[in-house]
Amino acid sequence: MPSEFSNAGKASLRAIAVPPLVMNAVRARAQERRSRTGLRRIIVGATLAIGILGAATVAVVKNAGVDLWVSGNKGAFMMHSLEWIRSPQASEFRAAVANATFPVVYPVGLPAGAKLVDMQVAPQGAPSTVMLAYRGPGEFHADFILANPKIVNAAKFGPGGAQPHFGHIDTWRVGDEVVVVPKGLLSAAAIDRIESAMRKTSPAASAADAQSRLLPFIVLGGIDRVVTAARYAPSTGSSVLIEDSQVRSLPRRIAARDPFVDNRVQSLSGFIYEKGKLSGARSKPVPGVSSKKVVINLDGMKAIESALRAHGMLQCRCDVLFHRGAAAYTIWALPLGHGAVSKYVVPAT
Amino acid sequence: MNQLLSSALAGDPAALEGLIHEIWPRCYRLAAAVIGDRALAQDAAQESCAIVYVRLRSLRDRSAFDAWLYRIVMREATRVRRRIPANVPLYDDASFAPDETTSIDVWRALAQLPEDQRDAVVLFYFHDLRTEDIAAIVDVPHATVRTRLMRARERLRASLGDYANDLHVQQGEVQHYAV
Numbered sequence: 001m002p003s004e005f006s007n008a009g010k011a012s013l014r015a016i017a018v019p020p021l022v023m024n025a026v027r028a029r030a031q032e033r034r035s036r037t038g039l040r041r042i043i044v045g046a047t048l049a050i051g052i053l054g055a056a057t058v059a060v061v062k063n064a065g066v067d068l069w070v071s072g073n074k075g076a077f078m079m080h081s082l083e084w085i086r087s088p089q090a091s092e093f094r095a096a097v098a099n100a101t102f103p104v105v106y107p108v109g110l111p112a113g114a115k116l117v118d119m120q121v122a123p124q125g126a127p128s129t130v131m132l133a134y135r136g137p138g139e140f141h142a143d144f145i146l147a148n149p150k151i152v153n154a155a156k157f158g159p160g161g162a163q164p165h166f167g168h169i170d171t172w173r174v175g176d177e178v179v180v181v182p183k184g185l186l187s188a189a190a191i192d193r194i195e196s197a198m199r200k201t202s203p204a205a206s207a208a209d210a211q212s213r214l215l216p217f218i219v220l221g222g223i224d225r226v227v228t229a230a231r232y233a234p235s236t237g238s239s240v241l242i243e244d245s246q247v248r249s250l251p252r253r254i255a256a257r258d259p260f261v262d263n264r265v266q267s268l269s270g271f272i273y274e275k276g277k278l279s280g281a282r283s284k285p286v287p288g289v290s291s292k293k294v295v296i297n298l299d300g301m302k303a304i305e306s307a308l309r310a311h312g313m314l315q316c317r318c319d320v321l322f323h324r325g326a327a328a329y330t331i332w333a334l335p336l337g338h339g340a341v342s343k344y345v346v347p348a349t
Numbered sequence: 350m351n352q353l354l355s356s357a358l359a360g361d362p363a364a365l366e367g368l369i370h371e372i373w374p375r376c377y378r379l380a381a382a383v384i385g386d387r388a389l390a391q392d393a394a395q396e397s398c399a400i401v402y403v404r405l406r407s408l409r410d411r412s413a414f415d416a417w418l419y420r421i422v423m424r425e426a427t428r429v430r431r432r433i434p435a436n437v438p439l440y441d442d443a444s445f446a447p448d449e450t451t452s453i454d455v456w457r458a459l460a461q462l463p464e465d466q467r468d469a470v471v472l473f474y475f476h477d478l479r480t481e482d483i484a485a486i487v488d489v490p491h492a493t494v495r496t497r498l499m500r501a502r503e504r505l506r507a508s509l510g511d512y513a514n515d516l517h518v519q520q521g522e523v524q525h526y527a528v
Binding site for chain 2: 003005006008009010012013014015016017018019021022023025026027029030139141184185336
C-alpha cells in the first residue's frame with residue numbers, strides 16, 4: 001500500500017507549476033552541444049564508451065599511460081595522453097600508426113559505405129592503442145579499440161582505492177591484438193561477421209581497407225552528416241564539411257576576417273579523472289600541435305554566404321559541404337532533418 | 350508518446366520537437382523536486398531536453414527511453430545544484446506551496462535531507478521507482494540506495510512524525526518507471 005507521504009509527494013509534484021517550454025532555448029542549447037568540438041564530447045564519447053578507472057587507482061597505471069582491463073564481458077580503460085585526428089586523411093592515418101607497438105589489424109567486414117570518421121592513438125608517437133569510430137548508411141555506428149595485448153592487465157586491480165567503473169564490452173583477439181567493442185553498438189551478427197573477417201585478413205590488407213574508408217573531405221564540426229556528405233563530395237580536390245552553427249556564424253566570421261582553419265589534429269594530455277569518470281572538460285590541447293592551416297578562406301566563406309543568402313538558405317538548419325575547384329566553388333547544403341540537398345556553384349574569385 | 354518516440358527515433362524532426370514538448374513537464378517537475386529552486390530546475394530541464402534533442406537517435410533500445418531520460422535529468426540536476434550557495438533556503442518560492450489536500454509539507458521535509466537522500470526519496474516515493482532502478486539512474490550500488498532511503502526515513506521521522514511510520518521499502522508495490 002502506498003504510504004501517505006508517497007501520496008502527498010506525488011500530489012505535491014503534480015502541483016508544481018510548470019513554466020512554458022521555450023523551444024528556441026532548447027534548440028540553441030542543442031546546437032551548442034552539437035558544435036562543441038572540445039574534448040568533453042569526443043573523449044567521453046569516442047573514447048570507448050567503456051568504464052574509466054576511479055581517481056584513486058591512478059597509481060596503478062603503467063604502460064606509458066595506457067591501460068586496459070578486460071574481465072569477461074566487461075572492460076575498463078585509462079589513458080593519460082592521446083593524439084586525436086578527426087576525419088583522418090591518408091597521410092595522417094599512416095603517420096599516426098607508423099610506429100604502433102603491435103601489428104594493427106583494422107576492422108574489416110564493415111558494411112559498404114561505412115566511413116572512418118574519427119581516430120585516436122595513445123600514447124602518441126608509439127601507440128599501443130588505436131581507437132576508431134565508423135559511421136555508415138542506415139545509422140551504422142561502431143567504435144573499436146585495438147590494443148597491444150601487453151597493455152591488457154589481469155582483471156585484478158591495484159591495492160586499495162576506488163573500484164573501477166567497468167563497462168560492458170565485446171572483445172576478441174586477432175593475432176597480437178586485442179579488439180574491444182563497447183556493448184550495444186553492434187548486433188551480435190555484425191560482431192561475428194567482423195570478428196571472422198578480421199581473423200582472415202592481414203595487417204596490410206586491413207590497413208588498405210581502412211584507408212579506403214577514409215572520408216574524401218575534412219570535417220570541422222560534428223560528424224552527423226558525414227555519410228550524406230560522402231555521397232556528394234568529389235573524390236579529389238579539397239572539400240570541407242562545416243556544421244550548422246558554423247554556417248550561421250559566416251556573416252560574423254566574414255566581418256571579423258576569421259577564416260576556417262584545420263584544427264582536426266590535436267595532441268591531448270593532462271587527463272583528469274573525477275569520481276571514477278573522465279573529466280574531459282578540464283583537459284586541454286597541447287599548444288602548437290594544431291596545424292591552423294586555412295581551409296576555407298575569406299573568398300570561400302563569402303561564396304558560401306552569397307549562395308545561401310541568394311536562395312534564402314542562410315538561416316537554414318543545414319551543414320554545408322564546400323569544395324574548392326580551379327574555377328568555381330561548389331556548395332552543398334545538407335539539411336539536418338528531412339529535405340533535399342541543394343547544390344550551388346559560385347565562380348571562384 | 351509512443352508514436353512520437355518512434356517517429357523521433359526514425360529521424361522525424363517534428364516528432365522530436367513534439368516529444369520534447371511531451372517530456373518537458375516531467376523533466377521540469379523532477380528537476381524542481383530534487384533541486385528545490387525554480388530557476389535552476391528550468392536550467393536543468395532545458396539542458397536535459399537539449400541532450401534528448403541531440404542524442405535521442407543514439408538510443409538503441411526504445412524501451413530504455415524512460416530510464417535514459419531519468420538519468421539525464423538527474424545528472425543535470427546534480428550539475429546545476431552545485432551552484433547553490435550554502436545556507437540558501439530551498440523550496441522557498443510559490444512553486445513549492447504545500448499541497449492543500451494533505452497536511453504533510455513534503456517540500457519542508459525534503460529540504461532537511463542531504464542531496465543524495467533527497468534524490469532517493471523523490472525517485473522512490475514520488476516516482477515509484479524500484480531501488481535497483483534508482484541505483485542505475487544515479488549510478489551507485491543498489492545497497493547504497495537502500496542505505497540512503499533508510500537514513501532519509503530516520504531524518505524524515507523528525508519532521509513528519511506519525512506520517513513517517515509507514516515509510517518502509519515496499520519493493521512489491523512499486524511499478525517500473527511509472528511517472
